[in-house]
Amino acid sequence: MGGAGGRPGFYVGLGLALASSAFIGGSFILKKKGLLRLCRRGRARAGQGGHAYLREWLWWAGLLCMGVGEAANFAAYAFAPATLVTPLGALSVLVSAVLSSTFLNEQLNVHGKIGCLLSILGSTVMVIHAPQEEEVSSLESMAEKLKDPGFIVFAVCVLVSSLLLIFVAGPRYGQSNVLVYVLICSAIGSLSVSCVKGLGIALKELFSGKPVLKEPLGWVLLVCLVICISVQINYLNKALDIFNTSVVTPVYYVLFTTAVMMCSAILFKEWQHMVLDNIIGTISGFLTIVSGIFLLHAFRDMPFTPNLLPLFLQQGRADPHASWRSADRHQSCQHQPLLPSEDKGSQSAEEEEEE
Numbered sequence: 001m002g003g004a005g006g007r008p009g010f011y012v013g014l015g016l017a018l019a020s021s022a023f024i025g026g027s028f029i030l031k032k033k034g035l036l037r038l039c040r041r042g043r044a045r046a047g048q049g050g051h052a053y054l055r056e057w058l059w060w061a062g063l064l065c066m067g068v069g070e071a072a073n074f075a076a077y078a079f080a081p082a083t084l085v086t087p088l089g090a091l092s093v094l095v096s097a098v099l100s101s102t103f104l105n106e107q108l109n110v111h112g113k114i115g116c117l118l119s120i121l122g123s124t125v126m127v128i129h130a131p132q133e134e135e136v137s138s139l140e141s142m143a144e145k146l147k148d149p150g151f152i153v154f155a156v157c158v159l160v161s162s163l164l165l166i167f168v169a170g171p172r173y174g175q176s177n178v179l180v181y182v183l184i185c186s187a188i189g190s191l192s193v194s195c196v197k198g199l200g201i202a203l204k205e206l207f208s209g210k211p212v213l214k215e216p217l218g219w220v221l222l223v224c225l226v227i228c229i230s231v232q233i234n235y236l237n238k239a240l241d242i243f244n245t246s247v248v249t250p251v252y253y254v255l256f257t258t259a260v261m262m263c264s265a266i267l268f269k270e271w272q273h274m275v276l277d278n279i280i281g282t283i284s285g286f287l288t289i290v291s292g293i294f295l296l297h298a299f300r301d302m303p304f305t306p307n308l309l310p311l312f313l314q315q316g317r318a319d320p321h322a323s324w325r326s327a328d329r330h331q332s333c334q335h336q337p338l339l340p341s342e343d344k345g346s347q348s349a350e351e352e353e354e355e
Helices: 009-040 057-079 082-103 110-128 139-146 149-173 178-207 216-242 245-268 276-298 320-334 341-354
Strands: none
Touching: 009 057, 009 082, 009 216, 009 245, 057 082, 057 178, 082 110, 082 178, 082 245, 082 276, 110 276, 139 178, 139 216, 139 245, 149 178, 149 245, 178 216, 178 245, 216 245, 245 276
């Protein structure tokens, strides 16, 4: 097991992350239901720049669920490494997929169920091989890490690419390509995780009696977190309004997890002290999750009927010899005349009688 597994906060972070996934997965459904109600009423849609969803109670219920989930996620990041907590967000994809098929009449076929199973397996592997992050026990050490040149370059790249997506790609391709708005949410979300981690450290110091409120870094992180969350909510609403929930949720998960893993690796140097088997396990677990998400997304509209199964698995085809005989009969009928010889004989006899 990775180094994170032996820390006292491991099980606390694990439980909070599981609760977070359940609430966040349900929040997608409530928000989508609220947006659908507005669409039926003929109100201006969020994808077209409207904000009528602010008067819909279902949307606010979804926002409340997401708030509870994000709060649990916030606490989980304070107790465990980001590369341990973030992969468990795959469970929110499962919750969203199952609830979508139940309450939104969105299809969840066999491929989607296999994808959900792969996501669970991949998350388990990543938890087992979770990396050990560098200890960050104070705002002073957090400030030193934020000054690291590698993180500064990463943050600048994220901000520049997000601005280009918002002002250049969004007006042109936002209505037709799901990646535009979801990429904005994912890129900004990677920075919000860093803010959450720093604020978690600040709260720990506050509860221990240190004068954290006088530290400017804590307030800067709070303002940055509010801005990041506001941007995420806005563009996630647009993506949910335009595209299917079963598309937005898995794509958002894959991109968001990738961005957070990159940010955590650069900021907290999580990968420097990992042994080879944990590195391979983490990468393999993540690729397994991506494979599951791909199955859940790519084949969501493909109907899966018993006719697609091999003959020996289809109902009523248990006897292979019977299936062979039926196949032979089917092939032989293709080369026979429309009427068998017996029918021909009877037909000619009837014609003679009529004459």
